[in-house]
Amino acid sequence: xxxxxxxxxxxxxxxxxxxxxxxxxxxxxxxxxxxxxxxxxxxxxxxxxxxxxxxxxxxxxxxxxxxxxxxxxx
Numbered sequence: 001x002x003x004x005x006x007x008x009x010x011x012x013x014x015x016x017x018x019x020x021x022x023x024x025x026x027x028x029x030x031x032x033x034x035x036x037x038x039x040x041x042x043x044x045x046x047x048x049x050x051x052x053x054x055x056x057x058x059x060x061x062x063x064x065x066x067x068x069x070x071x072x073x074x
Contacts, residue, residue, distance in 0.1 A: 010031045011028065011029060011030050011031060012028070012029040013027065013028055014026075014027045014028075015027075016040070019038070019040050019041035020036075020038035020041055020043075021038055021039055021040055021041065022037070022038065022039075023039070023066070023069065023070055023074065024061065024066045024069070025061070026045075027039075037049075039073055039074070044073060047073070048069075048073070051069075051072060051073075055068070
């Protein structure tokens with residue numbers, strides 16, 4: 001996985017095979033705390049936010065949360 005930082009806005013972008021992708025957190029993290037979730041270039045932000053609320057997932061994930069995410073969306 002490749003992490004690119006945009007120094008102009010201090011945003012973080014995670015890529016895999018030139019596609020936005022991250023399995024253990026948001027693929028785009030903006031400085032204003034807005035996050036966007038992508039797997040293999042597909043924006044799944046709305047689904048993930050609903051999943052986080054429905055399952056009471058905390059802001060910081062442990063290995064169980066990461067596994068549950070992969071099983072749900074992976």
